[in-house]
Amino acid sequence: xxxxxxxxxxxxxxxxxxxxxxxxxxxxxxxxxxxxxxxxxxxxxxxxxxxxxxxxxxxxxxxxxxxxxxxxxxxxxxxxxxxxxxxxxxxxxxxxxxxxxxxxxxxxxxxxx
Amino acid sequence: xxxxxxxxxxxxxxxxxxxxxxxxxxxxxxxxxxxxxxxxxxxxxxxxxxxxxxxxxxxxxxxxxxxxxxxxxxxxxxxxxxxxxxxxxxxxxxxxxxxxxxxxxxxxxxxxxx
Numbered sequence: 530x531x532x533x534x535x536x537x538x539x540x541x542x543x544x545x546x547x548x549x550x551x552x553x554x555x556x557x558x559x560x561x562x563x564x565x566x567x568x569x570x571x572x573x574x575x576x577x578x579x580x581x582x583x584x585x586x587x588x589x590x591x592x593x594x595x596x597x598x599x600x601x602x603x604x605x606x607x608x609x610x611x612x613x614x615x616x617x618x619x620x621x622x623x624x625x626x627x628x629x630x631x632x633x634x635x636x637x638x639x640x641x642x
Numbered sequence: 643x644x645x646x647x648x649x650x651x652x653x654x655x656x657x658x659x660x661x662x663x664x665x666x667x668x669x670x671x672x673x674x675x676x677x678x679x680x681x682x683x684x685x686x687x688x689x690x691x692x693x694x695x696x697x698x699x700x701x702x703x704x705x706x707x708x709x710x711x712x713x714x715x716x717x718x719x720x721x722x723x724x725x726x727x728x729x730x731x732x733x734x735x736x737x738x739x740x741x742x743x744x745x746x747x748x749x750x751x752x753x754x755x756x
């Protein structure tokens with residue numbers, strides 16, 4: 530079983546729709562959860578971090594965490610063509626290991642006009 | 643994060659040569675992380691360093707790879723006797739001391755081994 534699994538893509542949504550990206554993780558003691566966006570040929574860009582169960586909103590992005598189900602998701606509202614990228618879910622144990630991230634394989638999102 | 647600098651941005655080496663990748667962290671950051679992204683694979687942790695110390699190298703291949711973060715100067719990831727399978731994007735990230743709000747990556751070095 531992969532440590533961090535993301536819903537297989539690619540995911541295609543029309544402009545203005547909600548894009549839903551999902552991620553599950555296997556290590557129950559994980560403490561810190563991140564979503565990164567990566568454009569082709571570029572480095573990963575941190576867009577959301579979440580540490581507690583529940584929802585966290587930042588502009589058009591909402592991260593949701595459910596530690597009991599070992600599940601974290603990212604919702605992108607009012608999707609724009611500029612949101613087209615690969616989205617990476619990352620998990621860490623936190624504490625002194627907070628920077629040692631385990632990444633999922635990524636989900637390719639395409640937002641079409 | 644524009645604050646993390648990596649050079650070179652692109653590096654071409656022939657099999658058997660050495661590759662040296664440099665990472666200058668954000669000023670004042672004392673923690674450096676190296677990650678590798680192989681084609682068709684995800685981003686993988688390689689090594690975590692603090693000034694003059696290797697804290698966690700559990701993701702480093704056992705042979706040919708080494709990393710350092712000296713008291714002065716950039717962090718260096720060194721790959722000896724490169725092979726085609728080393729072709730990848732190598733990313734560095736830095737953070738200040740203590741837990742932060744996630745890692746911010748540099749622009750990366752794209753290594754191509756001919």
